[in-house]
Amino acid sequence: MEFAFTDEQAMIADTVRGLFAEHATRARTRAAMAGSGADAGIDRALWAAFAGELGLAGICLPEACGGAGLGMVEFAQVAEAAGAHLAAIPLLGVAMVGRALAAGGSDAQRAQWLAPLAAGQILAAAARAEGLSDSAGRLTGTVQFVPHGGAADLLLAWSGDQGWLIDLQDAGVCVTPHVTMDQTRPLATITLTHAAATPLADGKAGISAALAAGWICLSAEALGGAQAALDQTVAYSRDRVQFGRAIGSFQAYKHRLADMMIEIEQARSAVYWAACAIDEGSDEAPLALHAAKSFCADTFHMCAGNMIQLHGGIGFTWDHDAHLYFKRARAIVSMLGDGQWHREQIARLMMGAAA
Numbered sequence: 001m002e003f004a005f006t007d008e009q010a011m012i013a014d015t016v017r018g019l020f021a022e023h024a025t026r027a028r029t030r031a032a033m034a035g036s037g038a039d040a041g042i043d044r045a046l047w048a049a050f051a052g053e054l055g056l057a058g059i060c061l062p063e064a065c066g067g068a069g070l071g072m073v074e075f076a077q078v079a080e081a082a083g084a085h086l087a088a089i090p091l092l093g094v095a096m097v098g099r100a101l102a103a104g105g106s107d108a109q110r111a112q113w114l115a116p117l118a119a120g121q122i123l124a125a126a127a128r129a130e131g132l133s134d135s136a137g138r139l140t141g142t143v144q145f146v147p148h149g150g151a152a153d154l155l156l157a158w159s160g161d162q163g164w165l166i167d168l169q170d171a172g173v174c175v176t177p178h179v180t181m182d183q184t185r186p187l188a189t190i191t192l193t194h195a196a197a198t199p200l201a202d203g204k205a206g207i208s209a210a211l212a213a214g215w216i217c218l219s220a221e222a223l224g225g226a227q228a229a230l231d232q233t234v235a236y237s238r239d240r241v242q243f244g245r246a247i248g249s250f251q252a253y254k255h256r257l258a259d260m261m262i263e264i265e266q267a268r269s270a271v272y273w274a275a276c277a278i279d280e281g282s283d284e285a286p287l288a289l290h291a292a293k294s295f296c297a298d299t300f301h302m303c304a305g306n307m308i309q310l311h312g313g314i315g316f317t318w319d320h321d322a323h324l325y326f327k328r329a330r331a332i333v334s335m336l337g338d339g340q341w342h343r344e345q346i347a348r349l350m351m352g353a354a355a
Contacts, residue, residue, distance in 0.1 A: 051120020104206020
């Protein structure tokens with residue numbers, strides 16, 4: 001099968017690359033990292049341009065609910081561009097919760113939450129939670145490692161095939177933000193004490209859609225980050241002169257760059273295979289999703305590590321962006337299942353009981 005972007009998809013990719021190149025600057029990203037409270041890890045001006053002006057927060061949500069009605073291929077293009085610039089926006093949570101509502105929410109839940117999510121008027125977060133106690137629509141328990149949980153208005157918490165929507169303004173909610181490795185996507189612990197919650201109407205469909213969106217988002221972000229790491233390292237290799245030659249002319253250096261490029265091209269194929277499989281309702285979608293998340297996360301981690309080493313001493317300093325890419329890569333490796341877990345799922349899908 002030959003895959004190529006349509007003219008519309010190419011235009012979307014150009015638009016989002018231009019947006020992030022202009023607005024997701026190094027200075028603004030670092031300012032967002034230094035933020036506190038609800039502004040920790042979020043560039044509000046960038047989010048306003050992204051969601052409010054261009055309507056990209058709802059790119060993969062139904063038109064009837066205020067979204068753009070496009071698919072996961074277009075969403076992957078947006079996430080790839082965001083990852084290339086380490087954009088400090090809550091894209092992951094909005095996509096996961098929005099897709100969960102579209103696939104498994106009741107009519108009332110969609111009417112209440114989807115339009116504000118698509119417009120970027122509210123922020124959402126999603127996280128797995130074990131041991132929650134549900135008593136007549138009131139949840140008690142702890143939800144850990146919630147991305148952008150300190151800024152979110154709505155939480156999707158799930159366990160197995162059961163999911164709950166929780167308004168984080170409820171009196172029974174206590175949010176504890178944390179300073180974490182990737183400060184462009186800070187985590188929080190959310191403690192629920194008889195907090196009001198509504199279960200998804202179709203938990204299985206909703207959680208499945210949320211996880212698919214989350215894996216595509218992280219995989220595409222990893223692809224964008226890996227490509228940016230390579231591009232910046234190539235540029236440095238041309239400028240840095242040692243022993244009278246650009247360091248990029250040395251064979252060992254070129255081999256490392258070539259290894260990065262090969263892995264990135266495979267990661268690109270994995271991302272858009274998974275996105276196409278979801279859009280087309282293919283039976284290969286589960287396999288493609290697990291393959292994309294495991295391969296792209298590992299690729300980004302490798303490329304970000306090489307970026308630091310190939311930049312030499314400057315790559316280890318706080319002033320250089322190389323460590324920001326490495327921290328984002330390390331966080332993506334761990335989020336929504338690490339590579340080992342995803343490869344186990346692939347083995348089960350391909351080998352069945354023999355796995």
